[in-house]
Amino acid sequence: MNRLNKPVVTSETIKAMEDMSFFTHSLIFDDLLIVAQRETNCFVLWTYDGLIIIDAIWPAKEAFNAIIAAIEDVGWNPDTIKKLVLTHGHVDHTGCGKWFVEQYHADTYLSKVDDTFWEEHPTKPDRSETWKDYNIDHYLLDGETITLGDKAIYVYSTPGHTPGCMSYIFPVNENGEKHMAALWGGTTPPWTKAEVIQYLKSLNYFMDAAKTKNVDVALSNHTSVDNGLERIAYSRKRYSYMPNIYIIGSDGFYHYCQVFQSMSNDILKKIQNFR
Numbered sequence: 126m127n128r129l130n131k132p133v134v135t136s137e138t139i140k141a142m143e144d145m146s147f148f149t150h151s152l153i154f155d156d157l158l159i160v161a162q163r164e165t166n167c168f169v170l171w172t173y174d175g176l177i178i179i180d181a182i183w184p185a186k187e188a189f190n191a192i193i194a195a196i197e198d199v200g201w202n203p204d205t206i207k208k209l210v211l212t213h214g215h216v217d218h219t220g221c222g223k224w225f226v227e228q229y230h231a232d233t234y235l236s237k238v239d240d241t242f243w244e245e246h247p248t249k250p251d252r253s254e255t256w257k258d259y260n261i262d263h264y265l266l267d268g269e270t271i272t273l274g275d276k277a278i279y280v281y282s283t284p285g286h287t288p289g290c291m292s293y294i295f296p297v298n299e300n301g302e303k304h305m306a307a308l309w310g311g312t313t314p315p316w317t318k319a320e321v322i323q324y325l326k327s328l329n330y331f332m333d334a335a336k337t338k339n340v341d342v343a344l345s346n347h348t349s350v351d352n353g354l355e356r357i358a359y360s361r362k363r364y365s366y367m368p369n370i371y372i373i374g375s376d377g378f379y380h381y382c383q384v385f386q387s388m389s390n391d392i393l394k395k396i397q398n399f400r
C-alpha cells in the first residue's frame with residue numbers, strides 16, 4: 126500500500142484514468158455503492174425515491190456499462206436513477222454522464238463556473254471525444270441542499286482544484302446506523318500560488334463544515350489517494366464482524382484532510398524554489 130501522506134500523482138496516473146480494462150465495485154454502506162476503474166471512481170447513493178450518481182468516471186461506454194452492471198449486481202434498479210451530481214468539470218469526473226441523461230433522463234448538477242470551465246477549458250483539448258457533451262440542468266450554489274427521498278446532500282463551494290469545484294457531505298447507513306460522509310471534490314492541488322492558496326482556504330472551510338456536520342466517513346473520487354482499490358477489495362470480502370474501513374471518525378477525517386494540506390504545502394515550496 127502507498128503511504129497516505131504522500132500520494133503519488135504522475136503521468137502514469139493520467140494514463141490510468143483512461144484504462145477501461147477492468148472495473149470493480151462494492152456496496153460500502155447499506156445505501157452507498159462505489160464503482161471504480163484503475164484511477165477514478167463514482168458513487169451511487171440509494172434513496173427511497175431513486176438513485177443519485179455522484180461523478181461519472183470517464184466518457185467511455187465501458188464505464189457507463191460498468192456502473193449500470195454494478196447497480197444491478199447489488200440488487201438496485203437502474204431505472205430509478207434520478208440525478209447525476211458532479212464534483213467538478215474535469216473529464217475524469219463528468220465522464221460518461223451523457224448516457225445517464227440520454228437513457229435515464231437524470232437531472233444534472235454542477236456549479237455554473239465549472240460548467241463554463243468544462244466547455245471552455247476541456248481537459249484534453251486535442252481530443253473531441255473528451256469535450257463537454259451534455260447539459261447541466263441545475264447550477265449548484267454554496268450552502269444549498271440536493272434532496273431526494275430520505276437523503277440530503279449538503280453542497281459546499283470549494284474552488285481551487287478547478288474554479289467551480291464543489292464538495293459534498295451526506296448521510297450513509299451502516300447496518301441501519303447513521304454516519305456522515307464527506308467527499309472532497311478536487312483531489313490534487315493546482316499549480317499556481319494563488320490557486321493553491323484558494324485551494325487551502327476551501328479545504329479549511331470544508332474541514333470546518335465537516336466538524337459541524339459530525340463527519341466520520343472519508344470518501345475519495347480518486348483511488349490513488351486513499352488506497353481505494355485495496356479498500357474496495359477488502360470491502361467486497363468483508364464479513365459482518367469485520368470493521369467498515371471507510372468509517373474513520375472525526376479525528377480520522379481531519380487527518381485525511383491533512384494529506385491535501387501537505388500536498389499543497391509541497392507545491393507551494395516547489396513554486397517558491399522555482400522562482
Ligand SMILES: [Zn+2]
Pocket residue numbers: 213215286311312
Ligand atoms: Zn479534477
